[in-house]
Amino acid sequence: MRDILDAVAAGELSPEAAEAKLSGYATSEAGRYDAARETRSGVPEAVLSDGKTPDEVATLVATSVETTGRAIATRVTDDQARAIRRRLDEEFPAASIRLHDRPRVLVAHGADFESPDLAASVCIVTAGTSDAVPAGEAAVVTREMGATVDRIDDVGVAALTRLTDRLDELRAHDVLVVAAGREGALPTVTAGLVDVPVIGLPVSTGYGHGGEGEAALSGMLQSCTALSVVNVDAGFTAGAQAGLIARRVDAARTEDDQ
Structure with a gap:
């Protein structure tokens, strides 16, 4: 504590930064x-x-x-x-x-910030262009946590060959975040075709009965394939979950290399 107080007195540390070090938050x-x-x-x-x-x-x-x-x-x-x-x-x-x-x-x-770098890859997958906003949020968060992030877009189940054509790419990643609106079928189908963790991201597209993401969320929660699901449009949460998995993958690979 004395070192922190001395740094503030010397102008080397701001009061906000000192409070964050001492309390964990800054007011x-x-x-x-x-x-x-x-x-x-x-x-x-x-x-x-x-x-x-x-x-x-x-x-x-x-x-x-x-x-x-x-x-x-x-x-x-x-x-x-x-x-x-x-x-x-x-x-x-x-x-x-x-x-x-x-x-x-x-x-x-900041000028001195060093971005984390994990030996793990995450793929953000979308059913269609309408899913790009929450999917993009997930991508940014995951990348900021240090994972390598790839995108596979527009592979919705209305034309299933768009998905099956990309299966080798999907299987090459450590975790998938799969965003879909409407009935939310893409994450459930994808999870049945790959051997990596799938995080379902329901999107508030669609209209009428079950619109605004309700059917997508319900469909993912009722999936008979194994996947985890976040709330409607919760791109940050999906990206954070993918990043946490990536951290564990990186730690395991680092330990294996030692």
Whole structure:
């Protein structure tokens, strides 16, 4: 503790970073940021931008970069993205900022941030173009956790040969995140054809009875093939689960190499 206090007094450590080291979180005018989440659970903390003002999102993103060297903000609007860029340009001019347009996920890395690198691969699979938003969110999160991420898109079961043509590629990965709307059949079919873990990601496409992802979620939960399922449009959760599996695969391979 004395070393931390000395660093603050010497201007080498900000009060926010010191609080994060001592308490595991940092307090800002926009709320408390869980700076210890990745150390504690293996999953990086993210700022959910829904329901927050541009200034609140920018404050939390800046706090994240200050305390962990990285920030992930999900469901970011254009106004929020502009506020984030202004704030980081002022406080962390050397930070890199990337907005993934389709899933609306913004990632910022501080100048000294070292991205994790896992010896594990994850494939994000979509039934159709309409599934790209939550699938893209899953891809960003998994990549930020250090896994190699590939994409296989538009292989929905309306034309099953689109899936069977890619089976060798699917089987080459350590875990699959499979996104589908409508009746949600793609993850259940895929899980019956591969010998790797499948995470079903139901998407809020479709309409009428069972629309807005309800039929997709129900179908995946009722699957007679073995897969795990996250909530509707829960791309972050699907990506985090895939990343955790990838961490275990990497640890096993590292141990085998020693």
